[in-house]
Amino acid sequence: MQGQKKRKVDLVVISDVHLGTFGCHAKELLLYLDSVKPKKLILNGDIVDIWQFRKRYFPKSHLEVIKKIIDLSAKGTEVTYITGNHDDLLRKFTDVEMGRISLVDKLVLELDGKKAWFFHGDVFDASIQNAKWLAKLGGWGYDFLILFNRFINWCLTKMNREKYSLSKKIKNSVKKAVKHIQDFETVASDLAIENNYKYVICGHIHQPQIVRKVNKFGTCLYLNSGDWIENLSSLEYHDGRWSLNYFKKEDYAPEVVTEKDVKDFQGMLAAITITSQPEKNK
Template identity: 70%
Template sequence: MKIKRKIEIAVISDVHLGTYGCHAKHLLSYLNSITPKKLILNGDIIDVWQFSKRYFPKSHLKVIKKIIDMAANGVEIIYITGNHDEVLRKFSDTNIGNLSIVDKLVLELDGKKAWFFHGDVFDTSIQNAKWLAKLGGYGYDLLILLNRCINWCLERMGKEKRSLSKKVKDGVKGAVKYINDYETVISDLAIENDYDYVVCGHIHQPKMVYKENKYGKTMYLNSGDWVENFTALEYQFKRWKIYNFNKDKLAPFYVDEDVKAMEMKDLIAAITIVDQHQKKSS
Protein backbone atom coordinates (compact mmCIF):
# COMPACT_ATOMS: atom_id res chain seq x y z
CA MET A 1 0.00 0.00 0.00
CA LYS A 2 1.32 3.42 -0.97
CA ILE A 3 1.44 5.89 1.90
CA LYS A 4 0.84 9.57 1.20
CA ARG A 5 2.28 12.38 3.27
CA LYS A 6 -0.34 14.44 5.09
CA ILE A 7 0.40 18.17 5.06
CA GLU A 8 -1.62 21.25 5.88
CA ILE A 9 -0.77 23.32 2.80
CA ALA A 10 1.00 22.65 -0.48
CA VAL A 11 1.81 25.54 -2.82
CA ILE A 12 2.76 25.08 -6.47
CA SER A 13 3.17 27.70 -9.17
CA ASP A 14 4.50 28.22 -12.68
CA VAL A 15 3.56 24.80 -14.03
CA HIS A 16 2.93 26.17 -17.55
CA LEU A 17 0.68 23.35 -18.74
CA GLY A 18 0.46 23.46 -22.53
CA THR A 19 4.14 24.28 -23.10
CA TYR A 20 7.10 22.07 -24.03
CA GLY A 21 8.94 23.08 -20.87
CA CYS A 22 6.33 21.73 -18.46
CA HIS A 23 7.32 18.53 -16.61
CA ALA A 24 3.77 17.33 -15.96
CA LYS A 25 4.81 13.77 -15.04
CA HIS A 26 7.07 15.06 -12.25
CA LEU A 27 4.24 17.19 -10.89
CA LEU A 28 1.76 14.32 -11.09
CA SER A 29 4.15 12.13 -9.12
CA TYR A 30 4.38 14.82 -6.47
CA LEU A 31 0.61 15.38 -6.24
CA ASN A 32 0.13 11.62 -5.90
CA SER A 33 2.52 11.57 -2.95
CA ILE A 34 0.64 14.06 -0.73
CA THR A 35 -2.72 14.58 0.94
CA PRO A 36 -2.94 18.30 1.72
CA LYS A 37 -5.80 20.06 3.46
CA LYS A 38 -5.23 22.98 1.09
CA LEU A 39 -3.59 23.03 -2.33
CA ILE A 40 -2.72 26.56 -3.44
CA LEU A 41 -2.10 26.97 -7.17
CA ASN A 42 -0.16 30.21 -7.19
CA GLY A 43 -0.46 31.29 -10.82
CA ASP A 44 0.72 30.28 -14.29
CA ILE A 45 -0.68 26.78 -13.95
CA ILE A 46 -2.11 26.73 -17.50
CA ASP A 47 -0.12 28.81 -19.97
CA VAL A 48 -2.81 30.64 -21.96
CA TRP A 49 -0.20 32.95 -23.54
CA GLN A 50 1.39 30.04 -25.39
CA PHE A 51 -1.65 27.76 -25.63
CA SER A 52 -1.80 25.76 -28.86
CA LYS A 53 -4.34 23.20 -30.09
CA ARG A 54 -1.40 21.24 -31.49
CA TYR A 55 0.25 20.69 -28.11
CA PHE A 56 -1.55 19.63 -24.95
CA PRO A 57 -0.24 16.15 -24.08
CA LYS A 58 -2.02 13.45 -22.13
CA SER A 59 0.24 13.99 -19.11
CA HIS A 60 -0.89 17.63 -18.93
CA LEU A 61 -4.54 16.54 -18.92
CA LYS A 62 -3.73 14.08 -16.14
CA VAL A 63 -2.53 16.94 -13.94
CA ILE A 64 -5.83 18.79 -14.46
CA LYS A 65 -7.79 15.63 -13.71
CA LYS A 66 -5.72 14.99 -10.56
CA ILE A 67 -6.41 18.49 -9.23
CA ILE A 68 -10.15 18.12 -9.92
CA ASP A 69 -10.14 14.69 -8.23
CA MET A 70 -8.43 16.18 -5.18
CA ALA A 71 -11.15 18.85 -4.98
CA ALA A 72 -13.84 16.17 -5.32
CA ASN A 73 -12.21 14.24 -2.47
CA GLY A 74 -12.36 17.18 -0.06
CA VAL A 75 -9.07 19.03 -0.65
CA GLU A 76 -9.57 22.80 -0.72
CA ILE A 77 -8.11 24.05 -4.00
CA ILE A 78 -7.32 27.76 -4.23
CA TYR A 79 -6.33 28.96 -7.71
CA ILE A 80 -4.51 32.31 -7.55
CA THR A 81 -4.33 33.85 -11.00
CA GLY A 82 -1.02 34.72 -12.66
CA ASN A 83 -0.04 36.58 -15.81
CA HIS A 84 0.08 33.53 -18.11
CA ASP A 85 -3.43 32.52 -16.96
CA GLU A 86 -4.69 36.10 -16.51
CA VAL A 87 -7.81 35.23 -18.53
CA LEU A 88 -9.10 33.65 -15.30
CA ARG A 89 -9.06 37.03 -13.54
CA LYS A 90 -12.48 37.75 -14.98
CA PHE A 91 -13.69 34.83 -12.82
CA SER A 92 -12.03 36.04 -9.59
CA ASP A 93 -13.96 35.26 -6.40
CA THR A 94 -15.74 32.36 -8.14
CA ASN A 95 -16.36 29.19 -6.12
CA ILE A 96 -17.12 25.78 -7.64
CA GLY A 97 -17.38 23.16 -4.92
CA ASN A 98 -13.98 23.01 -3.20
CA LEU A 99 -12.31 25.07 -5.94
CA SER A 100 -12.03 28.85 -5.67
CA ILE A 101 -10.41 31.38 -8.02
CA VAL A 102 -8.84 34.51 -6.50
CA ASP A 103 -6.22 37.13 -7.35
CA LYS A 104 -4.64 37.12 -3.89
CA LEU A 105 -5.12 35.41 -0.55
CA VAL A 106 -4.48 36.08 3.13
CA LEU A 107 -4.48 33.18 5.61
CA GLU A 108 -3.89 32.99 9.34
CA LEU A 109 -1.49 30.15 10.07
CA ASP A 110 -1.04 29.32 13.74
CA GLY A 111 -1.40 32.95 14.80
CA LYS A 112 0.69 34.36 11.93
CA LYS A 113 -0.52 36.10 8.77
CA ALA A 114 0.46 34.79 5.34
CA TRP A 115 -0.01 36.79 2.14
CA PHE A 116 -0.22 34.82 -1.12
CA PHE A 117 -0.14 36.19 -4.68
CA HIS A 118 1.54 35.27 -7.96
CA GLY A 119 3.84 38.29 -8.19
CA ASP A 120 3.45 39.59 -11.75
CA VAL A 121 1.92 42.86 -10.49
CA PHE A 122 5.42 43.76 -9.25
CA ASP A 123 7.02 43.00 -12.62
CA THR A 124 7.54 46.30 -14.44
CA SER A 125 8.40 44.55 -17.71
CA ILE A 126 4.91 43.05 -17.81
CA GLN A 127 3.11 46.17 -16.66
CA ASN A 128 4.91 48.46 -19.13
CA ALA A 129 5.34 46.21 -22.17
CA LYS A 130 3.19 43.08 -22.08
CA TRP A 131 3.97 42.25 -25.72
CA LEU A 132 7.69 42.14 -24.85
CA ALA A 133 7.02 39.88 -21.88
CA LYS A 134 4.99 37.53 -24.10
CA LEU A 135 7.80 37.48 -26.65
CA GLY A 136 10.22 36.66 -23.85
CA GLY A 137 7.91 33.81 -22.80
CA TYR A 138 8.14 32.24 -26.27
CA GLY A 139 11.93 32.65 -26.23
CA TYR A 140 12.12 31.02 -22.78
CA ASP A 141 10.00 28.08 -23.96
CA LEU A 142 12.27 27.64 -27.01
CA LEU A 143 15.34 27.71 -24.74
CA ILE A 144 13.82 25.04 -22.49
CA LEU A 145 13.03 22.85 -25.53
CA LEU A 146 16.61 23.24 -26.78
CA ASN A 147 17.85 22.44 -23.26
CA ARG A 148 15.87 19.18 -23.27
CA CYS A 149 17.55 18.10 -26.52
CA ILE A 150 21.01 18.95 -25.16
CA ASN A 151 20.35 17.11 -21.89
CA TRP A 152 19.11 14.05 -23.80
CA CYS A 153 22.47 13.98 -25.63
CA LEU A 154 24.42 14.57 -22.41
CA GLU A 155 22.60 11.66 -20.69
CA ARG A 156 23.46 9.34 -23.58
CA MET A 157 27.09 10.39 -23.21
CA GLY A 158 26.98 9.72 -19.46
CA LYS A 159 27.43 13.38 -18.58
CA GLU A 160 25.61 15.57 -16.09
CA LYS A 161 22.55 17.57 -17.19
CA ARG A 162 22.81 21.34 -17.49
CA SER A 163 20.31 24.20 -17.27
CA LEU A 164 20.82 26.76 -20.04
CA SER A 165 18.22 29.16 -18.67
CA LYS A 166 19.80 29.07 -15.20
CA LYS A 167 23.17 29.78 -16.75
CA VAL A 168 21.70 32.75 -18.61
CA LYS A 169 19.98 34.08 -15.47
CA ASP A 170 23.07 33.65 -13.29
CA GLY A 171 25.36 35.14 -15.91
CA VAL A 172 23.37 38.28 -16.65
CA LYS A 173 23.86 40.97 -14.02
CA GLY A 174 20.56 42.60 -14.98
CA ALA A 175 18.67 39.35 -14.29
CA VAL A 176 20.28 38.94 -10.86
CA LYS A 177 19.48 42.56 -9.99
CA TYR A 178 15.89 42.11 -11.20
CA ILE A 179 15.37 39.11 -8.90
CA ASN A 180 16.89 40.91 -5.91
CA ASP A 181 14.76 44.01 -6.55
CA TYR A 182 11.64 41.84 -6.94
CA GLU A 183 12.24 40.12 -3.60
CA THR A 184 13.01 43.40 -1.82
CA VAL A 185 9.92 45.24 -3.09
CA ILE A 186 7.61 42.37 -2.14
CA SER A 187 9.20 41.88 1.29
CA ASP A 188 9.14 45.59 2.12
CA LEU A 189 5.42 45.73 1.28
CA ALA A 190 4.74 42.63 3.39
CA ILE A 191 6.57 44.20 6.36
CA GLU A 192 4.64 47.44 5.89
CA ASN A 193 1.37 45.48 6.08
CA ASP A 194 2.45 43.31 9.03
CA TYR A 195 2.48 40.00 7.17
CA ASP A 196 4.66 37.32 8.76
CA TYR A 197 4.94 35.38 5.49
CA VAL A 198 4.76 36.51 1.87
CA VAL A 199 4.35 33.69 -0.64
CA CYS A 200 4.71 34.17 -4.38
CA GLY A 201 5.96 32.62 -7.62
CA HIS A 202 6.45 34.17 -11.08
CA ILE A 203 10.26 34.38 -11.26
CA HIS A 204 10.90 30.59 -11.16
CA GLN A 205 13.36 30.95 -8.28
CA PRO A 206 12.50 28.77 -5.25
CA LYS A 207 13.50 30.50 -2.06
CA MET A 208 12.79 30.71 1.66
CA VAL A 209 14.55 33.52 3.51
CA TYR A 210 13.94 36.13 6.20
CA LYS A 211 13.92 39.68 4.85
CA GLU A 212 14.44 42.58 7.22
CA ASN A 213 14.39 46.36 7.09
CA LYS A 214 14.25 49.10 9.74
CA TYR A 215 10.49 48.56 10.18
CA GLY A 216 10.54 44.83 10.85
CA LYS A 217 10.98 41.46 9.16
CA THR A 218 9.05 38.88 7.17
CA MET A 219 9.72 35.47 5.65
CA TYR A 220 9.87 35.62 1.85
CA LEU A 221 8.85 32.36 0.16
CA ASN A 222 8.84 31.50 -3.53
CA SER A 223 7.44 28.19 -4.76
CA GLY A 224 9.72 28.03 -7.81
CA ASP A 225 8.36 26.18 -10.85
CA TRP A 226 7.77 22.86 -12.65
CA VAL A 227 9.78 23.78 -15.73
CA GLU A 228 13.34 23.78 -14.35
CA ASN A 229 13.41 23.44 -10.57
CA PHE A 230 10.44 21.10 -9.83
CA THR A 231 9.73 22.61 -6.44
CA ALA A 232 6.79 23.28 -4.14
CA LEU A 233 6.25 24.89 -0.75
CA GLU A 234 4.82 22.87 2.11
CA TYR A 235 3.44 24.03 5.47
CA GLN A 236 3.17 21.56 8.34
CA PHE A 237 3.82 21.64 12.11
CA LYS A 238 4.00 25.47 12.05
CA ARG A 239 6.90 25.38 9.61
CA TRP A 240 7.49 26.02 5.91
CA LYS A 241 9.84 24.00 3.74
CA ILE A 242 10.78 23.87 0.08
CA TYR A 243 10.06 20.48 -1.48
CA ASN A 244 12.51 19.65 -4.27
CA PHE A 245 11.48 16.77 -6.55
CA ASN A 246 15.06 15.99 -7.58
CA LYS A 247 16.35 15.85 -4.00
CA ASP A 248 13.31 14.51 -2.14
CA LYS A 249 12.51 11.51 -4.31
CA LEU A 250 11.77 9.15 -1.43
CA ALA A 251 8.36 10.74 -0.89
CA PRO A 252 6.71 10.77 -4.34
CA PHE A 253 5.52 7.79 -6.34
CA TYR A 254 4.35 7.60 -9.89
CA VAL A 255 0.98 8.03 -11.56
CA ASP A 256 -2.14 6.29 -10.26
CA GLU A 257 -2.77 3.06 -12.15
CA ASP A 258 -6.34 4.01 -13.13
CA VAL A 259 -5.14 7.30 -14.62
CA LYS A 260 -2.09 5.69 -16.24
CA ALA A 261 -4.23 3.43 -18.42
CA MET A 262 -6.72 6.07 -19.55
CA GLU A 263 -6.87 7.23 -23.15
CA MET A 264 -6.91 10.93 -24.08
CA LYS A 265 -10.68 10.93 -24.80
CA ASP A 266 -11.38 9.22 -21.46
CA LEU A 267 -9.30 11.83 -19.61
CA ILE A 268 -11.22 14.68 -21.26
CA ALA A 269 -14.52 12.94 -20.43
CA ALA A 270 -13.47 12.40 -16.81
CA ILE A 271 -12.51 16.06 -16.40
CA THR A 272 -15.81 17.18 -17.92
CA ILE A 273 -17.91 14.82 -15.80
CA VAL A 274 -16.29 15.87 -12.52
CA ASP A 275 -16.49 19.52 -13.47
CA GLN A 276 -20.22 19.23 -14.20
CA HIS A 277 -20.77 17.35 -10.94
CA GLN A 278 -19.00 20.09 -8.96
CA LYS A 279 -21.08 22.80 -10.67
CA LYS A 280 -24.28 20.99 -9.70
CA SER A 281 -23.12 20.57 -6.10
CA SER A 282 -22.28 24.29 -5.83
Protein backbone atom coordinates in the same frame (compact mmCIF):
# COMPACT_ATOMS: atom_id res chain seq x y z
CA MET B 1 3.48 5.65 -6.35
CA GLN B 2 0.68 3.10 -6.27
CA GLY B 3 0.42 1.41 -2.91
CA GLN B 4 2.71 3.94 -1.24
CA LYS B 5 1.36 5.87 1.71
CA LYS B 6 0.73 9.55 0.98
CA ARG B 7 2.28 12.22 3.18
CA LYS B 8 -0.26 14.33 5.06
CA VAL B 9 0.53 18.05 4.68
CA ASP B 10 -1.34 21.07 6.02
CA LEU B 11 -0.60 23.25 2.97
CA VAL B 12 1.06 22.82 -0.43
CA VAL B 13 1.95 25.73 -2.74
CA ILE B 14 2.90 25.27 -6.40
CA SER B 15 3.19 27.86 -9.15
CA ASP B 16 4.42 28.42 -12.70
CA VAL B 17 3.52 24.99 -14.04
CA HIS B 18 2.81 26.39 -17.54
CA LEU B 19 0.57 23.58 -18.75
CA GLY B 20 0.35 23.70 -22.54
CA THR B 21 4.03 24.49 -23.12
CA PHE B 22 6.87 22.24 -24.22
CA GLY B 23 8.92 22.91 -21.07
CA CYS B 24 6.26 21.80 -18.57
CA HIS B 25 7.17 18.76 -16.44
CA ALA B 26 3.61 17.51 -16.02
CA LYS B 27 4.51 13.85 -15.42
CA GLU B 28 6.84 14.77 -12.57
CA LEU B 29 4.20 17.06 -11.06
CA LEU B 30 1.68 14.22 -11.20
CA LEU B 31 4.07 11.98 -9.28
CA TYR B 32 4.51 14.68 -6.64
CA LEU B 33 0.76 15.35 -6.30
CA ASP B 34 0.18 11.60 -5.99
CA SER B 35 2.62 11.50 -3.06
CA VAL B 36 0.89 14.08 -0.84
CA LYS B 37 -2.47 14.54 0.84
CA PRO B 38 -2.78 18.29 1.57
CA LYS B 39 -5.54 19.96 3.54
CA LYS B 40 -5.05 23.03 1.35
CA LEU B 41 -3.53 23.34 -2.13
CA ILE B 42 -2.64 26.81 -3.37
CA LEU B 43 -1.96 27.21 -7.09
CA ASN B 44 -0.05 30.48 -7.15
CA GLY B 45 -0.39 31.55 -10.78
CA ASP B 46 0.67 30.51 -14.29
CA ILE B 47 -0.71 26.99 -13.91
CA VAL B 48 -2.21 26.93 -17.42
CA ASP B 49 -0.21 29.01 -19.90
CA ILE B 50 -2.93 30.79 -21.87
CA TRP B 51 -0.40 33.14 -23.49
CA GLN B 52 1.40 30.31 -25.27
CA PHE B 53 -1.52 27.89 -25.59
CA ARG B 54 -1.42 25.81 -28.79
CA LYS B 55 -4.27 23.73 -30.15
CA ARG B 56 -1.66 21.29 -31.48
CA TYR B 57 0.04 20.73 -28.13
CA PHE B 58 -1.74 19.76 -24.92
CA PRO B 59 -0.60 16.22 -24.03
CA LYS B 60 -2.58 13.78 -21.94
CA SER B 61 -0.21 14.26 -18.99
CA HIS B 62 -1.05 17.99 -18.92
CA LEU B 63 -4.76 17.21 -18.85
CA GLU B 64 -4.15 14.64 -16.11
CA VAL B 65 -2.65 17.36 -13.89
CA ILE B 66 -5.94 19.29 -14.14
CA LYS B 67 -7.89 16.10 -13.42
CA LYS B 68 -5.65 15.37 -10.43
CA ILE B 69 -6.30 18.81 -8.93
CA ILE B 70 -10.06 18.31 -9.36
CA ASP B 71 -9.74 14.84 -7.82
CA LEU B 72 -7.90 16.27 -4.79
CA SER B 73 -10.71 18.78 -4.24
CA ALA B 74 -13.32 16.02 -4.54
CA LYS B 75 -11.47 14.10 -1.80
CA GLY B 76 -11.49 17.02 0.64
CA THR B 77 -8.56 19.25 -0.28
CA GLU B 78 -9.40 22.96 -0.35
CA VAL B 79 -7.97 24.29 -3.65
CA THR B 80 -7.29 27.99 -4.24
CA TYR B 81 -6.24 29.09 -7.73
CA ILE B 82 -4.49 32.49 -7.63
CA THR B 83 -4.26 33.99 -11.11
CA GLY B 84 -0.92 34.99 -12.65
CA ASN B 85 0.11 36.84 -15.79
CA HIS B 86 0.17 33.83 -18.13
CA ASP B 87 -3.37 32.90 -17.04
CA ASP B 88 -4.59 36.48 -16.58
CA LEU B 89 -7.69 35.85 -18.72
CA LEU B 90 -9.06 33.97 -15.71
CA ARG B 91 -9.12 37.24 -13.76
CA LYS B 92 -12.48 37.93 -15.40
CA PHE B 93 -13.84 35.19 -13.13
CA THR B 94 -12.22 36.32 -9.86
CA ASP B 95 -13.99 35.14 -6.69
CA VAL B 96 -15.80 32.30 -8.50
CA GLU B 97 -16.18 29.14 -6.40
CA MET B 98 -16.83 25.62 -7.67
CA GLY B 99 -17.19 23.21 -4.79
CA ARG B 100 -13.87 23.26 -2.91
CA ILE B 101 -12.10 25.15 -5.74
CA SER B 102 -11.96 28.95 -5.63
CA LEU B 103 -10.44 31.46 -8.06
CA VAL B 104 -8.87 34.64 -6.62
CA ASP B 105 -6.29 37.34 -7.41
CA LYS B 106 -4.64 37.15 -3.97
CA LEU B 107 -5.16 35.36 -0.69
CA VAL B 108 -4.60 36.06 3.00
CA LEU B 109 -4.55 33.16 5.47
CA GLU B 110 -3.84 32.90 9.17
CA LEU B 111 -1.33 30.14 9.84
CA ASP B 112 -0.89 29.33 13.52
CA GLY B 113 -1.70 32.91 14.48
CA LYS B 114 0.49 34.52 11.80
CA LYS B 115 -0.87 36.30 8.72
CA ALA B 116 0.30 34.92 5.37
CA TRP B 117 -0.07 36.88 2.11
CA PHE B 118 -0.18 34.89 -1.14
CA PHE B 119 -0.03 36.44 -4.62
CA HIS B 120 1.65 35.58 -7.93
CA GLY B 121 3.92 38.63 -8.21
CA ASP B 122 3.48 39.89 -11.78
CA VAL B 123 2.19 43.24 -10.44
CA PHE B 124 5.85 44.11 -9.75
CA ASP B 125 6.97 43.35 -13.32
CA ALA B 126 7.09 46.55 -15.40
CA SER B 127 7.80 44.65 -18.64
CA ILE B 128 4.44 42.89 -18.29
CA GLN B 129 2.43 45.88 -17.15
CA ASN B 130 3.78 48.27 -19.79
CA ALA B 131 4.58 46.03 -22.77
CA LYS B 132 2.66 42.76 -22.61
CA TRP B 133 3.42 41.88 -26.24
CA LEU B 134 7.17 42.04 -25.48
CA ALA B 135 6.76 39.81 -22.44
CA LYS B 136 4.80 37.30 -24.52
CA LEU B 137 7.51 37.29 -27.20
CA GLY B 138 10.08 36.61 -24.49
CA GLY B 139 7.91 33.76 -23.23
CA TRP B 140 8.01 32.01 -26.60
CA GLY B 141 11.80 32.30 -26.74
CA TYR B 142 12.09 30.94 -23.18
CA ASP B 143 9.84 27.99 -24.09
CA PHE B 144 12.04 27.00 -27.04
CA LEU B 145 15.20 27.44 -24.95
CA ILE B 146 13.79 25.06 -22.32
CA LEU B 147 12.84 22.49 -24.98
CA PHE B 148 16.30 22.68 -26.55
CA ASN B 149 17.80 22.26 -23.08
CA ARG B 150 15.71 19.12 -22.52
CA PHE B 151 17.11 17.64 -25.73
CA ILE B 152 20.67 18.43 -24.57
CA ASN B 153 20.00 16.83 -21.19
CA TRP B 154 18.56 13.74 -22.89
CA CYS B 155 21.85 13.40 -24.79
CA LEU B 156 23.90 14.02 -21.60
CA THR B 157 21.90 11.37 -19.72
CA LYS B 158 22.61 8.83 -22.49
CA MET B 159 26.32 9.61 -22.04
CA ASN B 160 26.03 9.33 -18.22
CA ARG B 161 26.87 13.01 -17.88
CA GLU B 162 25.38 15.51 -15.44
CA LYS B 163 22.41 17.56 -16.65
CA TYR B 164 22.91 21.23 -17.50
CA SER B 165 20.55 24.23 -17.28
CA LEU B 166 21.05 26.75 -20.08
CA SER B 167 18.51 29.22 -18.72
CA LYS B 168 19.98 29.18 -15.20
CA LYS B 169 23.46 29.75 -16.66
CA ILE B 170 22.17 32.72 -18.67
CA LYS B 171 20.26 34.19 -15.70
CA ASN B 172 23.21 33.83 -13.32
CA SER B 173 25.58 35.46 -15.80
CA VAL B 174 23.39 38.50 -16.39
CA LYS B 175 23.71 40.99 -13.52
CA LYS B 176 20.46 42.67 -14.52
CA ALA B 177 18.52 39.40 -14.06
CA VAL B 178 20.08 38.83 -10.63
CA LYS B 179 19.22 42.40 -9.59
CA HIS B 180 15.63 41.91 -10.82
CA ILE B 181 15.22 38.90 -8.51
CA GLN B 182 16.71 40.79 -5.56
CA ASP B 183 14.49 43.82 -6.22
CA PHE B 184 11.41 41.58 -6.49
CA GLU B 185 12.12 39.96 -3.13
CA THR B 186 12.78 43.33 -1.47
CA VAL B 187 9.60 45.00 -2.78
CA ALA B 188 7.41 42.03 -1.83
CA SER B 189 8.94 41.83 1.65
CA ASP B 190 8.76 45.57 2.33
CA LEU B 191 5.07 45.61 1.42
CA ALA B 192 4.40 42.58 3.61
CA ILE B 193 6.16 44.17 6.60
CA GLU B 194 4.26 47.43 6.02
CA ASN B 195 0.96 45.52 6.14
CA ASN B 196 1.91 43.38 9.15
CA TYR B 197 2.13 40.07 7.26
CA LYS B 198 4.56 37.57 8.77
CA TYR B 199 4.79 35.51 5.56
CA VAL B 200 4.72 36.64 1.92
CA ILE B 201 4.45 33.84 -0.65
CA CYS B 202 4.99 34.49 -4.37
CA GLY B 203 5.76 32.78 -7.67
CA HIS B 204 6.42 34.41 -11.06
CA ILE B 205 10.22 34.70 -11.11
CA HIS B 206 10.89 30.92 -11.13
CA GLN B 207 13.30 31.29 -8.22
CA PRO B 208 12.57 28.96 -5.25
CA GLN B 209 13.37 30.66 -1.98
CA ILE B 210 12.79 30.82 1.77
CA VAL B 211 14.60 33.75 3.35
CA ARG B 212 14.16 36.02 6.36
CA LYS B 213 13.83 39.68 5.31
CA VAL B 214 14.44 42.55 7.70
CA ASN B 215 14.08 46.31 7.31
CA LYS B 216 13.90 49.20 9.79
CA PHE B 217 10.15 48.64 10.25
CA GLY B 218 10.21 44.94 11.04
CA THR B 219 10.69 41.46 9.60
CA CYS B 220 8.89 38.80 7.56
CA LEU B 221 9.61 35.47 5.92
CA TYR B 222 9.76 35.70 2.10
CA LEU B 223 8.91 32.49 0.23
CA ASN B 224 8.77 31.62 -3.46
CA SER B 225 7.45 28.31 -4.74
CA GLY B 226 9.66 28.32 -7.86
CA ASP B 227 8.33 26.50 -10.92
CA TRP B 228 7.74 23.20 -12.74
CA ILE B 229 9.81 24.10 -15.79
CA GLU B 230 13.37 24.14 -14.42
CA ASN B 231 13.38 23.74 -10.64
CA LEU B 232 10.42 21.36 -10.14
CA SER B 233 9.82 22.84 -6.72
CA SER B 234 7.01 23.35 -4.22
CA LEU B 235 6.45 24.85 -0.80
CA GLU B 236 4.95 22.86 2.06
CA TYR B 237 3.67 24.10 5.42
CA HIS B 238 3.10 21.49 8.13
CA ASP B 239 3.08 21.56 11.93
CA GLY B 240 3.99 25.26 11.95
CA ARG B 241 7.04 24.91 9.70
CA TRP B 242 7.75 25.83 6.06
CA SER B 243 9.89 23.67 3.78
CA LEU B 244 11.03 23.99 0.18
CA ASN B 245 10.84 20.74 -1.77
CA TYR B 246 12.53 19.78 -5.01
CA PHE B 247 11.33 16.84 -7.10
CA LYS B 248 13.90 14.05 -7.09
CA LYS B 249 13.26 11.26 -9.55
CA GLU B 250 15.05 8.71 -7.36
CA ASP B 251 12.39 9.20 -4.66
CA TYR B 252 9.80 7.68 -6.95
CA ALA B 253 9.37 4.40 -8.79
CA PRO B 254 11.54 4.25 -11.94
CA GLU B 255 9.69 5.52 -14.98
CA VAL B 256 9.31 3.05 -17.84
CA VAL B 257 9.54 4.57 -21.30
CA THR B 258 6.65 3.21 -23.35
CA GLU B 259 5.84 3.31 -27.05
CA LYS B 260 3.24 5.96 -26.21
CA ASP B 261 5.95 8.16 -24.61
CA VAL B 262 7.97 7.95 -27.82
CA LYS B 263 4.91 8.91 -29.89
CA ASP B 264 4.19 11.82 -27.52
CA PHE B 265 7.75 13.08 -27.99
CA GLN B 266 7.44 12.73 -31.77
CA GLY B 267 4.16 14.66 -31.62
CA MET B 268 5.86 17.42 -29.62
CA LEU B 269 8.58 17.75 -32.24
CA ALA B 270 5.94 17.85 -34.99
CA ALA B 271 4.07 20.60 -33.12
CA ILE B 272 7.29 22.64 -32.88
CA THR B 273 7.86 22.33 -36.62
CA ILE B 274 4.31 23.43 -37.43
CA THR B 275 4.37 26.27 -34.88
CA SER B 276 7.67 27.64 -36.19
CA GLN B 277 6.38 27.83 -39.78
CA PRO B 278 5.00 31.28 -40.73
CA GLU B 279 1.30 31.32 -41.51
CA LYS B 280 0.43 32.02 -45.13
CA ASN B 281 -1.86 34.89 -45.91
CA LYS B 282 -5.35 33.66 -46.60
